[in-house]
Amino acid sequence: MLTTLFVALAVTAVFAGVPNPEETKRLMDHLSDAEHYRNEHHNKQFDHDAFLGEDQAKTFDQLPPEESKRRLGIIVDKIDSDQDGFVSLVELKDWIRYTQKRYIEEDVDRHWQQHNPNNEEFITWETYRKNVYGFMNDMTENELRNNEGFTYSNLLKRDRRRWVYADSDKDDALNRTDFAGFLHPEDHGTMRDVVVLETLEDIDKDKDGKVSLEEYIGDMYKPEEGESEEDEPDWVKQEREQFAGYRDSDKDGFMDEHEVRDWIAPAEFDHAEAEARHLVFEADADADEKLTKAEILDKYDLFVGSQATDFGEALARHDEF
Numbered sequence: 001m002l003t004t005l006f007v008a009l010a011v012t013a014v015f016a017g018v019p020n021p022e023e024t025k026r027l028m029d030h031l032s033d034a035e036h037y038r039n040e041h042h043n044k045q046f047d048h049d050a051f052l053g054e055d056q057a058k059t060f061d062q063l064p065p066e067e068s069k070r071r072l073g074i075i076v077d078k079i080d081s082d083q084d085g086f087v088s089l090v091e092l093k094d095w096i097r098y099t100q101k102r103y104i105e106e107d108v109d110r111h112w113q114q115h116n117p118n119n120e121e122f123i124t125w126e127t128y129r130k131n132v133y134g135f136m137n138d139m140t141e142n143e144l145r146n147n148e149g150f151t152y153s154n155l156l157k158r159d160r161r162r163w164v165y166a167d168s169d170k171d172d173a174l175n176r177t178d179f180a181g182f183l184h185p186e187d188h189g190t191m192r193d194v195v196v197l198e199t200l201e202d203i204d205k206d207k208d209g210k211v212s213l214e215e216y217i218g219d220m221y222k223p224e225e226g227e228s229e230e231d232e233p234d235w236v237k238q239e240r241e242q243f244a245g246y247r248d249s250d251k252d253g254f255m256d257e258h259e260v261r262d263w264i265a266p267a268e269f270d271h272a273e274a275e276a277r278h279l280v281f282e283a284d285a286d287a288d289e290k291l292t293k294a295e296i297l298d299k300y301d302l303f304v305g306s307q308a309t310d311f312g313e314a315l316a317r318h319d320e321f
């Protein structure tokens with residue numbers, strides 16, 4: 001769905017003096033930032049992003065499988081820091097933490113430079129708004145009301161709210177630390193409240209301010225055509241029970257803001273460790289709790305993408321270049 005939206009936006013960008021593709025892409029990503037906080041049920045892209053960092057993950061998606069495997073082999077040698085021929089849980093966790101940090105730092109640098117080329121201490125909201133949403137000034141009332149205009153208005157509203165949360169001294173300007181919280185709220189404990197709100201809004205498709213069981217399941221699982229509830233995989237059935245048994249703690253049939261807060265991982269939750277455990281569990285063919293290069297290469301599409309496994313996404317990305 002996001003891919004479709006992105007393609008549509010990229011196409012119309014030609015006509016309407018819309019933000020550059022890089023910025024549009026970030027706006028779209030923005031919508032799914034909060035996903036890092038929920039969803040134990042990994043989708044492939046999530047694993048690839050965690051293992052490689054988002055930028056690298058994109059590069060790998062474009063590669064043919066053989067090249068993707070070759071590069072993965074080189075990475076495995078790097079991860080095995082004590083060179084004993086095994087990737088341990090700790091080595092994998094350190095690696096994931098390193099790639100995440102690297103990605104976030106590069107991303108913040110890039111946007112900071114883009115909006116603040118003279119590297120002043122603060123970026124004002126007005127500067128940011130003009131840079132990112134200035135094109136909306138040229139849109140007619142009608143354009144602003146159609147689908148696309150509506151999407152931009154919502155992104156603007158969401159950015160505005162997030163900005164206020166990130167602005168620690170409430171002067172409507174962000175220094176680099178606050179700006180990092182704005183761009184990557186999932187990485188800043190102080191941004192928790194707004195992450196909860198955004199998570200709730202993402203899942204709450206009928207916009208009644210709370211998450212129903214169907215919205216909760218719909219956020220993590222899309223059934224095949226004609227598939228009924230009985231055909232669902234076991235983990236989805238377990239999630240249905242989780243919702244009834246735990247998530248909806250006051251048993252009113254919905255998750256409200258408080259229940260969403262309890263659900264998304266606590267601030268001290270170690271994402272890198274959880275991800276490392278997941279990857280070891282999935283790839284550890286002989287169950288010795290560490291991975292050989294062969295085990296990793298065997299499951300290469302778990303760790304990295306390639307054109308063969310993510311063909312649709314690779315196609316969509318052509319719009320970016």
Ligand SMILES: *[C@@H]1O[C@H](CO)[C@@H](O)[C@H](O)[C@H]1NC(C)=O
Binds near residue numbers: 168169176177
């Ligand atoms: C930004 O401001 C906050 C407090 O308002 C401060 O803690 C932080 O160190 C500042 N960051 C920079 C890069 O100056």
